[in-house]
Amino acid sequence: MRLRAGVLAAGCLLLQAMGVAIFLRGFFPTAVRARPRGGPPGDGPAEPAPPGSGAVSNWSAVPPPLFRRVVLVLIDALRQDFVFGPKGKQFMPYATQVIEKGTSYSFVAEAKPPTVTMPRIKALMTGSIPGFIDVVVNLNSPALLDDNLIWQAKTAGKRIIFYGDDTWVKLFPKHFVEYDGTTSFFVSDFTEVDDNVTRHLDRVLKREDWDLLILHYLGLDHIGHVTGPNSPLVGPKLREMDNILKKIHISLLSKEGEASLPSLLVVCGDHGMSETGSHGGSSEGEVHTPLLFISSAFEKRSGPLTQPELVQQTDLASTLAVGLGLPISRNSVGTLILPVVGGKTMREQLRFLHLNGFQLSRLLEENTPAYEKDD
Incomplete structure (x- = not known):
């Protein structure tokens, strides 16, 4: 009897250890990373080498x-239905007009859990999928060392201005x-x-x-946390955001006659919010966010918006990167959203x-x- 009890206890301990190991494997997943080609972002990733025998080719050069x-x-916390649902039609008339009759493309971007701000910014700027461990460091974000769009833009001489959540300043300190x-x-x-952001706009x-x-x-995120997504405060906040988008869009259009290239306005959320106003999990309200591309480079829409296509936030x-003429971040698992370049x-x-396919195949390899690829 004692032997059976000992075996049972040992079996229980083994199952518990296996359960903990499986949990830790999911909580601390092996990151998908490319081998360094030129060091971390501080040193700069080199351009990908062309496949094959090493013959010189310009296909890997970054397009203009x-x-x-x-x-x-x-x-922050912009849910899909806040733009594409009844609230969008009621409180965001300018955005609705641009979506249905303007020069724009609309998508629903799917964010992977954890749906909290810092991991979502990392996903948007690196194209990679952060793990749940990022929740732990969400409140004290260290500088982001992975290859990312912001570093690529700075390295290319792009001048970047930021106003808003100071998580960005912590992730990209210089x-x-x-x-x-x-x-x-x-x-x-x-x-x-929000006023602390908008006060800079006119200038x-x-x-x-x-x-x-x-x-x-x-x-909007703060309203959700305190009073929920059905709060009477949500409508006025959406109307405020709509007026800001209108101001930015009109300003960009007014200056396009002076420039050889059009401008691009991108509107997105980092995550949504649940029916209780929280976020962090994987409910539909938390993971589905609107993604709008607005530019005079696109063809004008001619009819009401159908159900927007689902894309990944990492895209x-x-x-x-393609739109700004930059290399795609080497750890990105995102794919090019084709309608944005459909006019070319x-x-x-x-x-x-x-370029996108070769970057992804190199990351996979x-x-x-066991991955094999013909030259």
């Missing part, structure tokens, strides 16, 4: 940019030529946290000394796909020992 300047507006960070800790603040939109402008608004990094010639589109 498609847009003169890009404005990225990230509205990348912005100008910035003003706001803290996200005071969740009862629905107003000043910066008149200037010509920047190439990439990033705005991260926190007020934004590779798409913006078939040869140019194939070149973009070739370096992380899968």
Whole structure:
């Protein structure tokens, strides 16, 4: 009897140890990383070598940019239905008009858990999928060392301005030529946290000394945490965001006659919010966020919006890299969102796909020992 009890106890301990090991394997997953080619972002990744025997070719050279300047507006906790649902039609009339009748492309971007801000910024800018361990460091974000869009833009001489959630300043401490960070800790603040971003707009939109402008608004997220997604405060906040998008879009359009390339306005959320106003999990309201590309380079829409296509949040990094004429981050698992480059010639589109495909195949090859590819 004692022997049976001992065997049973040993078996239970073994199962418990295996359970802990499986949990830790999922909580601390093996990151998908390319082998360093030129060191970390501080030293700069080298261009990918062409496949084959090493013959010189210009196919791997970075194509010229498609847009003169890009404005990225990230509205924290912006749910899909806040833009594409009844609330969008009621409280965001300008965005709805641009989506249905303007020069734009609309998508639903799927964010992978954990749906908290810092891992989502990393996914948007690196094209990689952060792990749950990032939740632990979300409140005290260290500088991001992975290859990323912001570092690539700075290295290429792009002038980047940022206003909003100071998580960006912690992740990219020496990348912005100008910035003003706001803290996200005071969740009862629905107003000043966004006014501190918007107060810069009139001045910066008149200037010509920047190439990439990033705005991260926190007020909607705070409203969700305190009063939930069905709060009467959500509508006025969406209307405020709509007026900001209108101001930016009109300003960009007014200056396009002076430039050889069009501008691009990107609107997205880092994550959504659950029916209780929280986030971090994997419910549909938390993982599905709107993603809008607005530019005079696109064809004007002619009818009401159908159900937007689902893309991955990680696809934004590779798409913006192509749009800005930058190398795709070497650890990116994202794919190019084709409609954004659909106005280019078939040869140019194939070149973009070739670059993206080679970058992904190299990442797969370096992380899968059994992977084989013909030259």
